[in-house]
Amino acid sequence: MTLGIKAVSKNFGGIHALQKASLDIKKGSITAIIGPNGSGKSTLFHVISNIIKKDGGKIEFEGKDISELADFSIARTGVARTFQEVRLFKNLTIKDHLAIAISVDDECLLKNAISKPDIDEAKIKEALRLVNLDKPLNTYATDLSYGQRKLLDLAVALAKPHSLLMLDEPVAGVNPRLRKEIKAILRTLKKKGETILLIEHDMNFVMDLADDVYVLDEGRVIAQGKPKVIQKNKKVLDAYLGE
Amino acid sequence: MIENYILHILILMSIYSIFAVSYNVALGYAGLLNLGHVAFFGLGAYTSALLTKAGVPFVVAFICAGVIAAVFGYLLVYLTRELKGDYLVLATLGFSFVFTSLMLNWRWLTRGPLGLPGIAKPNIFGLVIKGNLMYFIFVLIIAAICLYIMWRIVSSPFGRLLEATRDDELGLRVLGKNTFNLKAKAMTVSAFFAGLAGSLFAHYISYIDPGTFYIMEIILILSIVIIGGVASFKGSIVGTIILILLPELLRFLSISSSILGPLRQMLYAVVLLGLLMYRPRGIFGRVDLE
Numbered sequence: 333m334t335l336g337i338k339a340v341s342k343n344f345g346g347i348h349a350l351q352k353a354s355l356d357i358k359k360g361s362i363t364a365i366i367g368p369n370g371s372g373k374s375t376l377f378h379v380i381s382n383i384i385k386k387d388g389g390k391i392e393f394e395g396k397d398i399s400e401l402a403d404f405s406i407a408r409t410g411v412a413r414t415f416q417e418v419r420l421f422k423n424l425t426i427k428d429h430l431a432i433a434i435s436v437d438d439e440c441l442l443k444n445a446i447s448k449p450d451i452d453e454a455k456i457k458e459a460l461r462l463v464n465l466d467k468p469l470n471t472y473a474t475d476l477s478y479g480q481r482k483l484l485d486l487a488v489a490l491a492k493p494h495s496l497l498m499l500d501e502p503v504a505g506v507n508p509r510l511r512k513e514i515k516a517i518l519r520t521l522k523k524k525g526e527t528i529l530l531i532e533h534d535m536n537f538v539m540d541l542a543d544d545v546y547v548l549d550e551g552r553v554i555a556q557g558k559p560k561v562i563q564k565n566k567k568v569l570d571a572y573l574g575e
Numbered sequence: 576m577i578e579n580y581i582l583h584i585l586i587l588m589s590i591y592s593i594f595a596v597s598y599n600v601a602l603g604y605a606g607l608l609n610l611g612h613v614a615f616f617g618l619g620a621y622t623s624a625l626l627t628k629a630g631v632p633f634v635v636a637f638i639c640a641g642v643i644a645a646v647f648g649y650l651l652v653y654l655t656r657e658l659k660g661d662y663l664v665l666a667t668l669g670f671s672f673v674f675t676s677l678m679l680n681w682r683w684l685t686r687g688p689l690g691l692p693g694i695a696k697p698n699i700f701g702l703v704i705k706g707n708l709m710y711f712i713f714v715l716i717i718a719a720i721c722l723y724i725m726w727r728i729v730s731s732p733f734g735r736l737l738e739a740t741r742d743d744e745l746g747l748r749v750l751g752k753n754t755f756n757l758k759a760k761a762m763t764v765s766a767f768f769a770g771l772a773g774s775l776f777a778h779y780i781s782y783i784d785p786g787t788f789y790i791m792e793i794i795l796i797l798s799i800v801i802i803g804g805v806a807s808f809k810g811s812i813v814g815t816i817i818l819i820l821l822p823e824l825l826r827f828l829s830i831s832s833s834i835l836g837p838l839r840q841m842l843y844a845v846v847l848l849g850l851l852m853y854r855p856r857g858i859f860g861r862v863d864l865e
Contacts, residue, residue: 407751419746
């Protein structure tokens with residue numbers, strides 16, 4: 333098991349965003365979290381990264397309790413993630429983005445001021461090749477289309493040293509062609525042995541992609557299992573599809 | 576006479592270029608809108624003046640000016656670490672008021688509103704920097720060194736992280752970067768060089784009082800950075816040249832000195848407004864000030 337989420341709760345005033353949600357993410361698998369709007373999917377991601385403090389429960393990553401770590405420390409343990417809205421550095425280039433993701437010693441002021449460490453161009457090119465983003469490295473993030481920004485966002489998460497990749501709605505707002513492309517990228521990543529935790533609003537997108545699916549509704553895990561089983565689960569159909 | 580006047584302008588440009596670029600490190604690169612920067616300049620000036628008056632060699636006092644300002648720079652970031660946006664701006668403005676108030680009321684040390692007169696010219700291992708030409712060469716060398724170090728910092732991978740902090744702090748934290756440390760380092764560096772500029776200023780002018788480091792000075796330095804361009808190194812230098820030269824033109828008009836001061840402030844305001852309307856990124860800027 334790579335990530336263990338045990339009875340995690342989060343309340344916003346009177347709203348129960350997460351109610352004792354428990355999930356196990358297996359190494360080398362794609363696990364999808366699905367659920368209707370407001371079911372707590374993104375809150376769960378924020379709680380795992382400790383961007384939002386949980387009210388109760390425990391989160392273990394590779395056997396270590398990461399519940400009390402700061403958000404940047406959790407990232408350093410090997411958790412890479414994207415957000416529902418693309419978060420890029422608008423005044424930086426593609427190369428800058430990937431160099432930041434790859435570097436581990438760029439926070440040292442003296443070392444950087446005295447000698448300029450080399451950027452590993454091969455790693456940058458590999459990250460871009462994986463997501464099929466073919467743009468000049470000196471292109472600014474603001475000069476990219478929405479789809480290209482989505483791909484750069486994914487490339488940045490991939491370039492960051494990690495053992496778990498958390499993707500929050502990677503195909504939200506993209507055209508059908510890019511949607512297929514991203515699905516193919518995720519399949520390639522799975523073949524490479526990546527552990528991926530994926531939030532997706534659209535159930536069909538994950539059905540032939542994920543190994544395991546968790547369904548959230550009103551902050552609770554209402555179902556868990558293989559996609560084919562989930563598709564036929566009555567509770568899921570009632571809560572998620574409103575049927 | 577005219578030579579001395581030109582040298583005086585060049586000396587001020589050199590000192591203010593350090594001051595302005597140091598401000599740009601925090602404001603332009605790290606995105607810290609700090610209205611207390613003038614307090615670091617003042618801290619450097621007072622530290623250096625008081626230490627040399629107490630018999631401490633200039634070189635030691637000069638370094639202490641930077642270090643003391645840097646310590647307060649770190650403290651300011653630490654104390655305001657939970658604040659963002661307008662609240663941070665107000666807190667930093669408050670810091671500059673606290674500094675002015677302390678310098679006004681800590682009379683046994685600073686002589687309060689009477690200020691500190693007779694600040695000695697720099698004595699570097701027996702070589703006294705006297706006369707405007709010598710002082711200009713001295714500050715030009717110091718400015719070149721300071722600007723080179725700051726340029727190395729902002730153009731390094733560390734500088735790239737500062738820019739990323741300015742653009743999206745949360746996005747950077749989830750990449751495993753400690754943005755509090757980055758901001759603290761940026762402010763410490765910024766305050767250090769502002770302190771050095773303050774020391775150079777005090778030993779050149781030879782008299783300082785709390786009014787020298789009041790709010791008007793931050794408007795000048797903010798105008799320099801905005802006019803030159805936020806996050807532009809050369810912009811801060813060009814901005815310094817423009818805003819030091821512009822008010823000097825007023826001297827050639829036959830206006831009484833009581834009108835000259837306010838007119839200078841009005842000139843800064845007109846230039847700033849005009850630029851914000853027609854060229855919001857400044858002359859060399861590539862980043863919007865948000």
